[in-house]
Amino acid sequence: MGGASRGKSKTGAPLKLIPRVLCVASLTAALFCVRASALEAGAAKVEIVPGPGVPLDGDFARRGRPATGARDPLFVRALFLQEESTAVFIVVADLFAVTPDLRARILDRAPDVVPRENIVLVATHTLNGPGGLDRSWLGRQRGGRYMQEQVDAVAAKFAEAMQLAYDGRKRASAGYAAAETSLAVSRFDPPAPVDAQLGVLRVDDSDGNPIAILTNFGAGPQSSEGGPGFTYSAGLPGAFCGALEAATGPAVVAFFLNGASGDQVAAPADGGQFFSEMLAARVKGLVNEIKCREVTLGFHAATQEVPLHSAGPSYSGEAVFQVIEIDRLAMLFVPPIPSGATGAALRRAVSARGYAQSMVVAPANGYLGAVASAETIALTSADGEPVYLGPGAAEWLLRSATAPLSRGEPALDEVKPAARAAREERNGVVYIARSGTPIEMGEQHGLALRDLGAESIAAGLPPRWLSDAGNGLLGHWELLRPAVSLEALAIPIAGDAARALLQGLGLDSIEMLGGMSDAAGVSFAALWLRQLAPPSDDAPAGPVGVVFGAQSAAEGILLGQSMEWPDAVTPTVLRVSPKSGHAYVAAGLPWQMAGVAGVNDQGIAVAIGPPRAGGQRAIAAPAEILLAEVLANAATFDQAISILAAPRPHFSGRVFLASDDGGTSRSAIVEIGETPVVRLDPAPALLMADDASPTPREVRVQQLMDGGGAATLAGVERILGDRAHRAAPIDHVLGPRTRACIVLVPRRHELRIMVPDSSGPRSFGAIPVRGGES
DSSP, rough: OOOOOOOOOOOOOOSSOOOOOOOEEEEEOOOOOOOOEEEEEEEEEEHHHHHHTTTTEGGGGTTTBOOOEESSSSEEEEEEEETTTEEEEEEEEESSSOOOOHHHHHHEEEEEEOOOEEEEEEEETBBBBBOOOOOOOHHHHHHOOHHHHHHHHHHHHHHHHHHHHTOOOOEEEEEEEEOOSSSEEESSSSSOOOOEEEEEEEEEEEEOOEEEEEEEEEEOOTTTOOTTTTTOOOHHHHHHHHHHHHOOTTOEEEEEEEOOOOEEEEOOOSOOOOOHHHHHHHHHHHHHHOOOOOOEEEEEEEEEOOOBBBTTSSSEEEEEEEEETTTTTTEOOOOOOOOHHHHHHHHHHHHTOSSSSSEEOOBSSSSOOOOOOTTTTTTTTTOOOOOOOOOHHHHHHHHHTTTTOSOOOOOOOOOOOOOOEEEETTTEEEEEEEEESSSHHHHHHHHHHHHHHHHHHHHHHHHHHHHTTTTTTTHHHHHOOOOOOHHHHTTHHHHHHGGGGHHHHHHHHHHHHHHHHHHHHHOOHHHHHHHOOOTTTTBOOEEEEEEEEOOOOOTTEEEEEEESSSOOOOOOOEEEEEEEOOOEEEOOOOSSOOOOOETTSSSEEEEEEETTSSSOOOOOOOOGGGGHHHHHHHHHHHHHHHHHTTTHHHHHHHHEEEEEEEEEEEEEEEESSSSEEEEEOOOOOOOOSSSTTOOOHHHHHHHHHHHHSSSSSSHHHHHHHHOOOSSSSHHHHHHTEEEEEEEEEGTTTTEEEEEEETOOOOEEEEEEESSSSO
8 A cells, every 4th residue: 555546537626615815925836637546535623631630741841730721622633535545544633742652552543444554643743732641751851740541542532533534535636735925933043044835735525615624834833822821722733723614614624734843933923913813814815726636645654763862762763754645745744843944955855856845744653853954953942842863863854754755766865985983092092083074074083982982971971060951950850760861861951951052163063063973872962961061060171280381492382281180081182184174183082072272284273271260160162162163274373363252152261372383473362252352472371270369280380380491392391290299289280180281382283292190291292283193
């Protein structure tokens, strides 16, 4: 079952009782004049009446509290279609999502008139539907305790609606139309691209009377007529369906098929008119343009493996993608909710396969959060969809959703060699080579991380910091649920909340992080949180004891840095040759995308220090992440300053910049943040966590500098390796948490690194940007 067939044609009468109202920006109406066998169709709706004590689903902030009543009714709407041997059910319910448990129970109870794989289960994604339907940890935080009796009751309503639709089937015809409208707007400022299509499928009986009207629009599920609080509500989808059904007569069943609403919402209504009424008027105008004919019906499906995501065991590792083809209309049913840009890209791909029109419907057969591209993943809003998938998920969705299409040929993916981890370890240092595009370089680094043990990335996130990063939504999860894994509990919520901190990061860096997470086998959220997390709850982040070395005739200006971390870790040196940009070397911790210090082939050197205030870093993006952007893109000192001095409200830290190429030395200290502060050409100085209250270690560095020790390369290396002081170890420059000492020599385009052992400092090894190590 599932192949379309053709036979005798028949013309259906146009709908006369619906007036034309409101013009649209652009209109395409599809007229069917093809030979086909008879189409049969039936539609029905059944009210969902949740029992007492059933929680609401749709908002984490409600913490699964039970509803106080019903503001408006909730329905299950079913459409049966059959043409020759192909039969399908499209079932749409006023729910947040069709959970795995609910889907399995519905398929158990469904009428035995359609193959189980030909049943399409769709949620309107209302934020005020009945909960108790999801047994996963994430689902219970949003929709309350799991209630098997509620699953059974809702599944029974699905089965009843399907049976009624089948029993009421009639000889039918169909047609569709679409318009580009201004009814959807971006959730964000500055706005992201929107998918502005309004699509309508009309199904008539043999006398030309409408049986069902299906509307596809990415408006978001919220109620535009005021917040329903703690009452059940079908929201905008329910209000729209009620308005359309009232205008077209009691025999018509109206369906709302939610579209690419991952980052877009309904536009404000005009003149006090409710949006649902305005949308219904637009749809009525479109319906009147449609001339129904007999059509061919096709059904195709594919099960795809879901890419790595932060929701862990809360969501299935597989996703069901279904396509219903009604002549040259392709209806794509997908579990994740696309962004506006991704939805528009899906429809372009369908058009390229030879279809006249397409609809993208989500969430269907499950829920995977929203899909955002690398360009939009940093955009968030208070009422936005959670994003559990990484930035590469947009391409995955494009391939998976179009795979079942029967027309045309799928676009061939560019075949590229598999990434290889160019990694080796010498003298206590891991060397990783990266080259190519940002994604390719990320994949190379990620494979090396996998060799090092990727599970340490999630395991090293401090619990208290994760709770803060989750904006208070996590509460005391580590006390309440000790048996559940850290990733299952905290990373989905904290990682989604931390997406806003990606703002100010370049697209290349986001794509590189995406490649790293995929290849390392950790979610994008976990890897991003690792870039943000301080070393522990009670320790300051970043290096301590960074100094400017004075200029000398032979070596020029120098940057010396002590790299600190509370746990034993092997320092990493990155040798980077980007496809576009400047080559550089950088040193840092294994999971850091960019490291804490580096120098490029243009003589630009950068070292990262802690924020001026010292102590525990706030929930913000550290300046370390900017190191790669500066080294890859700056050929001059002024270009580096321009990159670093851009306002970045979500970033914190200090960047120490030096340039010494061709005998001209420049230096600067840049405080990163919403209002950057640039101090040009400071005198050789200690770069401390807090200039007003230096630590004993920092006082020791200053003493050594005052004695003239920073005038030469050898002198800077002696300062960083200091253990001669007889006071406590914390007063030594080479402290108990020092994992490496780094010196940058811009004039030579060289990074020098020393990894101490238990007996004390060792000799520094030189790593030029181009060439071998010493």
